[in-house]
Amino acid sequence: MKPSVLVARAIFPAILDKLAEHFEVEANQADAIWGKAEFMARLQGKVGVFTTGGERIDAELLLGCPQLRICANMAVGYNNFDIPAMTAAGVLATNAPDVLTETTADLGFTLLMATARRVSESEAFLRAGLWNKWSYDMFTGSDIHGATLGILGMGRIGQAVARRGAHGFGMQVIYHNRSRLDAATEASVNARYVGKEELFRQADHIVLVVPYSAESHHTVAANEIAWMKPSATIVNIGRGGLIDEAALAEALAAGRIGGAGLDVFEGEPRVNPALLALKNVVLTPHIGSATVPTRMAMANLAADNLIGFLLHGKPLTPLNAQVLA
Numbered sequence: 001m002k003p004s005v006l007v008a009r010a011i012f013p014a015i016l017d018k019l020a021e022h023f024e025v026e027a028n029q030a031d032a033i034w035g036k037a038e039f040m041a042r043l044q045g046k047v048g049v050f051t052t053g054g055e056r057i058d059a060e061l062l063l064g065c066p067q068l069r070i071c072a073n074m075a076v077g078y079n080n081f082d083i084p085a086m087t088a089a090g091v092l093a094t095n096a097p098d099v100l101t102e103t104t105a106d107l108g109f110t111l112l113m114a115t116a117r118r119v120s121e122s123e124a125f126l127r128a129g130l131w132n133k134w135s136y137d138m139f140t141g142s143d144i145h146g147a148t149l150g151i152l153g154m155g156r157i158g159q160a161v162a163r164r165g166a167h168g169f170g171m172q173v174i175y176h177n178r179s180r181l182d183a184a185t186e187a188s189v190n191a192r193y194v195g196k197e198e199l200f201r202q203a204d205h206i207v208l209v210v211p212y213s214a215e216s217h218h219t220v221a222a223n224e225i226a227w228m229k230p231s232a233t234i235v236n237i238g239r240g241g242l243i244d245e246a247a248l249a250e251a252l253a254a255g256r257i258g259g260a261g262l263d264v265f266e267g268e269p270r271v272n273p274a275l276l277a278l279k280n281v282v283l284t285p286h287i288g289s290a291t292v293p294t295r296m297a298m299a300n301l302a303a304d305n306l307i308g309f310l311l312h313g314k315p316l317t318p319l320n321a322q323v324l325a
Contacts, residue, residue: 003310005048008039008055011074015299022307023048040064048306053077057093059085070309074302075289076100077239079212083320093319094305098156099297100289105160107288108237111261112149112205115233117141118259120282142204142231142258144169150203151175151191152219153210153238159189161207166190174199200227205235212239222247231258237288240266249274252281263288 004024007016010031019025026042028034034042036056043049043065051057053075062068062085070092071081078095086093114120122139125131149165151158154177165171166189173191175181176199186193200206206228210216220234221244228234234257236243245266251257253274261282265271268286275281289295301316309315318324 003047004045005306006042006046007050009052011299012296015303018303022311043068048310050302053080056080058082062089062091072302072305074298078319087320087323090323092309092323094315094317095319096298096301097317099301100294101156101160103291103294104157104237104288108161108207108235109164111235111282113144114282115259115261116144121279146170147204148172148202150199150206152208154181158209162189162191174202197227200224205233208236208238208242210238210242212241217241218244225251228257233259235261237263240264240268245272252278
């Protein structure tokens with residue numbers, strides 16, 4: 001008999017066909033959102049699960065699903081995984097790095113530009129039929145070319161954003177990271193390392209690309225926002241919990257910073273109502289990787305991790321490789 005796996009959300013039919021060549025597959029093409037009890041019930045007898053980033057894998061679930069051997073995330077982020085609990089239970093965790101780097105950086109720069117140039121606000125004005133004359137200060141925003149770009153989190157995606165800013169728009173790029181990049185990498189993206197406070201005080205535009213963890217929760221709160229220039233903008237393409245959304249909304253409403261562009265939210269898919277009420281924030285529903293080629297590459301990688309591990313003991317992108325020993 002083929003091993004049984006669960007696909008927790010709707011995915012490309014071609015990926016289901018690929019998995020079905022090797023496994024008994026229980027799919028969820030209706031894209032139902034299962035509560036924890038139902039998720040656990042559907043995992044019974046399954047040795048693998050294809051997750052999409054929103055399905056929580058923790059100690060309680062693992063205790064109730066003793067046959068589970070691998071959870072393959074169709075996402076680069078994996079804050080839905082309790083890695084220590086999975087490691088203790090001998091369950092492999094995998095993610096989908098690299099394949100979404102450039103596409104997510106594109107979206108980050110899209111949000112930066114839309115926020116700086118007040119695109120959403122001006123489009124709403126036009127669609128409402130309010131545009132009846134030109135004026136010298138109508139929706140004046142801030143320049144991107146030649147401005148100072150501050151990047152918090154300088155991994156693959158952060159470096160891709162830096163390249164766009166430095167090489168495409170002549171921006172002065174500064175960054176802060178847990179550890180400084182080597183000199184060759186800094187030179188390749190034309191970026192300069194600074195302290196966190198200096199980044200927030202100097203940057204005209206800030207992009208957050210920090211992985212989420214308990215340590216990075218609300219890494220941008222009232223203090224950091226207070227350091228920003230009144231004209232500065234901030235973009236978050238990391239995880240919603242990186243920003244104290246209440247503090248951000250308060251600063252935006254008071255005009256203490258220029259604007260924000262957010263693709264991720266602390267309680268998503270719920271969005272803080274205070275943010276929804278504001279004009280100087282651009283909001284997108286977690287679409288950083290949302291192109292067909294990239295989403296297909298992410299799904300293929302998750303599927304290949306299931307196949308590689310369950311059939312050959314060789315996953316492609318393990319997060320807790322110690323369980324393989």
